[in-house]
Amino acid sequence: MWHRASRVFVGRLGFLTLAVVYASLVIGCLATFVAEGELSLGRRPLENLVRTAGEFAHPSFLDVWFGNTRLEYRSDDGTVLRVENRREVESNYLLGLASATWTTFRIATLGSLLGALLALPLGVLTARNLAAPSFLRLPAKGVLDIARAVHTLVFGLVLVGIVGLGPTAGILAIAFHSMGTYGKLFAESIEALDMAAIEAVRSVGASPAQVFFNAVWPAALPQFVASHLYIWEFNIRDSTILGVIGAGGLGLLITEATSLFQWGRLSTVLIVVVLLVSSFDALSRRIRKALS
């Protein structure tokens, strides 16, 4: 009786302690920022917000249909310096955008596939229920942990220095980082397999290869495909930013637009990113559903 009461008490006390530690951590983070005077919203936040939002609300692609065909750039004394057809300029920009989107998609697709292929053996080695010898399991786990901890952008920056600017660096950066996530997901789906079914196939005298192809592979395949689609989708999102470091694709257009404060163009690019990601998400969800 006393024993049980103390166990309940200790259990709740433990949770309470955790909650207090968490609360003091949050307060500590806030308080130090305030003390350093770093928590400010700038000089004219509201004004800036309204101006930026206004420009965002007019995405540049609208100019393809509604733009000024004879936009005149004048100097201060009124002489016409240059005449620009906004419709033509923006439709050229859209063509460039389409090609950048295609580049981003290719980087994500190839990077994901490479990451999945690299991760498959490592995932199999780290799955606890397959009990691989620890001199193989521990290094494999180490590689996966490091790959997961280092951000795609960091990999990208390092790789740009090694293989140069361009999509190769992007593909490899995506592959190296997502390898860590793939390995973890693969190992988890192998760990979730019904061992009793595997034992049953073993119990009829099947060879290890027969066991793999008749019990492990058919049971784990939908999980593998689902993980692959999920990370592929994630990588499409991730590779849009890789252009920032010179790996090509949409990120290049994003840096360009932000550094020139062209919020209208950034708006166009972001609309494309959202469309790309959400349509791929819908597609992959359908495929995953059909596979389960």
Place this chain on the structure above:
Amino acid sequence: MSQSAVVLLDDVRCPTGGPMSLQVKHLEISLGERVAIVGPNGAGKSTLLRLLSGFVRPVAGQVLVLGRSLAAPLSAQGIRALRCEIGQIMQDLHPVERLTVLENVLIGCLGRTRGWRGWTRCYPPGEVEAAETALRAVGLLRRAGTRTDALSGGERQKVAFARMLMQRPRLILADEPTAALDPVAAREVCQLLVEASAGATLVSVVHNPGLLPLLANRVIGMKNGSIDFDLPMVEVNRHGLDAFYSRAEAPVPVTGAKQRSLRTAIPLEGV
């Protein structure tokens, strides 16, 4: 040792999941016998079955199953050859859920299938026919193309059964084959077991005394890890059995500890 001995145990000692160990002075089972093992929980019945299927090894004594000695560790190939010839109906051997009923039954012939056919699930037509015959025998032919995860518990049991028929084993080990079934299905399964064991040897662990006459022509009672009685079916009566169960005190609760020991005792090879 007679020529027809399928199972021969001499002075065997073997640890169980519980505190006591299995001890068998002498046990001989001949070809074509149908043996039922009865006894309270924790008496060592399942350990005895796992000893016969090579999942656990004795610490002392001689174990001969189908002419192979299991006292020394077998090679991977030896274990596979032995498993080919032993059909097992166990609670912890499930069908592969994402394969169809027919594919699950065909797994039974993997032991005699070589090369790519066993990897790609493209079995020879003769084996497919045999699988269909096995499914007809358990009354599931209608559902051959259904995925196994759509089946009920009783139907899955029948799939495991058809897989065992497909294996054409020389020795059948059944651990509480009727545990998940209602009384009608239980009788049906017992009937099937007896039919399947024609020309083979059947060793089963049974809890329901009503099924004994159907399943066995010899009954072995176990208590505290050793054999308490070993009688032909005709000499076993209900009162004797009731007395046996009431005399026997279950020394350990089963559940968790037993399940864990089952898991850890299974060697992982390859995959």
